[in-house]
Amino acid sequence: MAGFVSHFTNRLDAKGRVSIPAPFRAVLARDGFEGLYCFNSTHNPAVDAGGNQLLAEIKTQTEKFAKLTSDHDMLAAALFGDSEILKVDGDGRMTISDMIREQTGLSDQVTFVGLDYKFQIWEPQKYREYRAEAQKRALAMLSALGPASSQGGPA
Amino acid sequence: MAGFVSHFTNRLDAKGRVSIPAPFRAVLARDGFEGLYCFNSTHNPAVDAGGNQLLAEIKTQTEKFAKLTSDHDMLAAALFGDSEILKVDGDGRMTISDMIREQTGLSDQVTFVGLDYKFQIWEPQKYREYRAEAQKRALAMLSALGPASSQGGPA
DNA sequence: TGGGTAAACATGGGATATCATGGGAATTCA
DNA sequence: TGAATTCCCATGATATCCCATGTTTACCCA
Numbered sequence: 001m002a003g004f005v006s007h008f009t010n011r012l013d014a015k016g017r018v019s020i021p022a023p024f025r026a027v028l029a030r031d032g033f034e035g036l037y038c039f040n041s042t043h044n045p046a047v048d049a050g051g052n053q054l055l056a057e058i059k060t061q062t063e064k065f066a067k068l069t070s071d072h073d074m075l076a077a078a079l080f081g082d083s084e085i086l087k088v089d090g091d092g093r094m095t096i097s098d099m100i101r102e103q104t105g106l107s108d109q110v111t112f113v114g115l116d117y118k119f120q121i122w123e124p125q126k127y128r129e130y131r132a133e134a135q136k137r138a139l140a141m142l143s144a145l146g147p148a149s150s151q152g153g154p155a
Numbered sequence: 156m157a158g159f160v161s162h163f164t165n166r167l168d169a170k171g172r173v174s175i176p177a178p179f180r181a182v183l184a185r186d187g188f189e190g191l192y193c194f195n196s197t198h199n200p201a202v203d204a205g206g207n208q209l210l211a212e213i214k215t216q217t218e219k220f221a222k223l224t225s226d227h228d229m230l231a232a233a234l235f236g237d238s239e240i241l242k243v244d245g246d247g248r249m250t251i252s253d254m255i256r257e258q259t260g261l262s263d264q265v266t267f268v269g270l271d272y273k274f275q276i277w278e279p280q281k282y283r284e285y286r287a288e289a290q291k292r293a294l295a296m297l298s299a300l301g302p303a304s305s306q307g308g309p310a
Numbered sequence: 311t312g313g314g315t316a317a318a319c320a321t322g323g324g325a326t327a328t329c330a331t332g333g334g335a336a337t338t339c340a
Numbered sequence: 341t342g343a344a345t346t347c348c349c350a351t352g353a354t355a356t357c358c359c360a361t362g363t364t365t366a367c368c369c370a
Binding site for chain 3: 010011013017019091
Binding site: 002005006007023041057061115116117120131133139141142145 | 225234
């Protein structure tokens with residue numbers, strides 16, 4: 001099944017609410033998670049968000065380290081401890097928390113970016129910059145993978 | 156099974172809709188994907204479109220990197236974040252999004268070009284130019300493959 | 311083989327539903 | 341008891357659905 005795809009920018013209202021894009025809500029509904037699992041991206045001024053599928057990926061990653069080790073504690077602290085579960089209201093809106101505000105630096109608009117198994121929350125301008133960079137890097141990464149892969153990559 | 160083949164040019168109506176060529180619709184129906192998966196071509200002023208088969212190609216690319224890493228996020232942002240899933244109405248039409256309009260520069264007509272596992276959306280005139288170039292390049296590429304492989308059969 | 315009929319398809323437009331957004335009222339929690 | 345949150349309803353813009361039409365292509369039968 002298709003996951004989170006495409007990107008959308010919505011306005012933040014006076015109460016600090018934003019509509020989660022309808023296509024993303026549909027994915028979340030299928031996923032079945034109650035609410036929205038969020039945590040700060042470790043490498044971008046963005047917040048990662050999703051449901052059970054995202055949670056499953058986090059578990060997969062942490063399980064690569066033995067429990068009770070310093071590494072495991074560290075990773076768990078970042079991915080579980082530093083997360084929040086936000087509520088989604090009846091109209092499909094979420095309320096931007098202080099954590100999200102600090103992490104992203106957003107003010108009156110929010111950009112939602114689909115990354116298949118999760119989506120990210122960005123301040124629109126920062127996303128535009130990241131996007132330009134990502135496009136360049138992606139092209140380089142795909143080329144580096146070599147021509148062996150199908151049809152030389154998605155055109 | 157046969158994929159997307161041949162090319163067609165259809166008119167855009169006042170609401171920004173175009174009929175997807177019937178042969179392409181038949182391929183999409185067989186593919187089973189709900190809607191139309193689209194994203195900008197990285198090397199042409201065209202948009203790539205398709206269904207599960209195209210999506211599978213993209214997933215193959217991103218699966219080469221571990222999820223939650225910086226590399227994966229970047230690639231996913233470029234491939235999924237920059238994609239759109241367009242709806243197809245009951246009459247087999249799609250609505251041209253702003254993204255497609257910007258990428259292709261199309262105004263009142265759309266050319267659909269079959270590329271087997273996906274098809275492309277072009278502004279008609281740009282496609283004509285590209286086509287002329289592609290024919291020359293194809294000839295050169297085939298020649299470069301050498302005479303040994305032609306006719307393939309055991310002598 | 312020619313004409314007539316039917317089917318498929320691109321296209322147009324009005325009616326309807328969806329969605330983002332705004333704001334008041336009720337409720338909760340400290 | 342007051343500030344913040346959650347619930348509920350209103351609204352305008354947009355997208356979607358559904359039906360109509362004309363034209364071309366495919367089909368059939370005399």
